[in-house]
Amino acid sequence: MPILNYLWIIPALPLLGSAINGLFGSKWPNKIINAVAVGSTGLSFLAALEAVREFTHLAPENIPWVQQYFTWIIAGDFRAGFDLQIDHLTVVMLLVVTGVGWLIHIYSTGYMAHEGGYYRFFSYLNLFMFFMLILVLAANYVLLFVGWEGVGLSSYLLIGFYFLRKSAADAGKKAFIVNRIGDFGFMLGMFLLFKTFGTLDFVPLFAKAAPLPADPMGHLGTFTVACLLLFMGACGKSAQLPLYVWLPDAMEGPTPVSALIHAATMVTAGVYVVARSHILFTHAPTAMFVVAIVGCATAIFAATIGLVQTDIKRVLAYSTVSQLGYMFLACGVAAFSAGIFHLMTHAFFKALLFLASGSVIHAMGGEQDMQRMGGLSKKIRWTYATMLTATLAIAGFPPLAGFFSKDSILLNAYQSEHGGRILYAFGLLTALLTSFYMFRLIFLTFHGKPRYDEHKVHPHESPKSMLVPLMILAMLSIIGGWMAAPAFWGGPDYFAKFLEPVFAQGSIGNAETAETTAHALETPLAIVAVITALLGFAMAFWLYLRQPGKPEQLAKSMRGLYDLLLHKYYVDEIYAALIVKPLLWVSRSVLWQTVDVRAIDATVNGIADGALDIGDGVRHTQSGNTRSYAVWVVIGALVIIAIIFWPYFRPTTVGAVR
């Protein structure tokens, strides 16, 4: 089995591409840079496909397939190795990351063609691929954390790609700092796990954890604390309440970056970590409940903000936050495979939405405000068709991908023991809002009368390199969910079946009875979901096409609510007032102007000044006059003689002799 023994090749290829482009690319024409960047990720995708093909032939006892390449850290009992592993969960992530990543690389060659720093962009993008692949392939928490931090770094570099624009540089810093808060929790979680189990390798760690009794509900045991800490990290990376604030700002980066990092792959890393640690989470029902609540709250919270945003990419950003909330909701109700399923379908349709919005922005010559678009459907047909597909998918219309994954999550939420009906209700409401704001986006952008200056802006269709990835992703958005389709005819959910070897172990509860009730519930819940999606569509249709003046009237009549949503619940302002300002005040007036300037600087400068003063005083003894040196020598000799003979000249001694 060749490639399974050389798993490191899959992440190494993009790293090589990144290094080549980063070191030599500045002088090269775009064609060579394209070949290196797209070629390395394409080869990585092929290697991943081959690895998956070989993986399917592995005997079940060899799964997860772990490869230990070298020991990285060793200290006492602690060992962290460069170990890669592949199991069913990794397979899904691997294909999503390399496949979608490759398509976005191809798209970027068209989108970024006229931008400065072309080689820099692809070097960063390849670097991101490397770290993301390390993250999904890692066989222990430490290596996973390397990838985790690495994608954060790449994300920072790419958000701040247009670093001459202050808002972009600030957004990059914001993303980095907010993520740091989450990473703090993640590291504490790792420490706690190591202290408890003595290892951070997934296989032995989970094997040790599985037979232990679960923490009772509402009890803060080791499992619960460790899981909550890990979830804190996941909240930062996957933009959940209260650490979601960086993601909307991250839209300052180029659009392909938003598609790859801030929609399809990196932000789902938190979901992946929770799913990867599912054995720990199933032992901590309290932590699970927190995950479900946070996910549900984020889903509806971000969806309401998305209703009123006018920047096309910001709508999609809030939509991403909201959909990530869905995934956490699924994980929180122990439906890990549903969460991963939604992660995959979301990667398809949200990457497509971002790329299509990039195509729209490209066509409009850089315009992002939907209020200055409209009527584009005839000018850019392919972009329109693909974006509509993705919208139908995210809104949850059958038989597109989003319908199946969202339905699976809602079904599992409904069946949850702890407040399942409430979670379901909020999930359904989010689905309604999602459908509404997505169709609002479509209608504002593509339908109605053009609201841009037709003499200045001439919308034009994007080049083939951008359209082909859009079409492929549109296909995936349609068929991506069909693996779960047979469940509606009483058959098995093939996606869940595929992931069963991972999620079955250590799961608590009676799967058999749940499955029979699930079949009974499946159809009615699906019908409700479709009606909800239709309702959202109808509302958007009526408000934005039939009654074009209506939205403004509504906004006026509910001024307070509208402003609240438009300003994103003033969360940024609250954070600024509660955290950023006090922190800046303490840093500036206490740490800088008092401790640093008055204490540390004053001490250091005082010592230096003192040395200078002493030197200034003493230097006058160095007159350069030889005879004065001679006098000093004599005086020195006399002093030494005086010291040596002092005891013999003491008055008492002299008196005694007399």
Added chain:
Amino acid sequence: MVPTHYYLILSAILFGLGVIAFIFKRNIITIFMSIELMLNAVNLAFVAFSQALNKLDGQVFVLFVIVVAAAEATVGLGIIIMIVRNRQTLNVERVDLLKL
């Protein structure tokens, strides 16, 4: 037999004269000679003690001092010749380039 303390007093006087000349003379050769004078004053004390205590150590020391003084004389005179060549003077007051 001359008492030992006579020698010591002579030695002290010679040494004192050497020190005074060392401090107050400006001619570099004279300063050099005053150093020799101090060394020889010490030699005299050594020899006197050697005689008084009936030990040879002092005399051995004297030989060492003479050797060191000879070496010092060669180096010192070399330096003096270089100074004279470069500055055409023997006055130490004018050799003050080390001044800060």
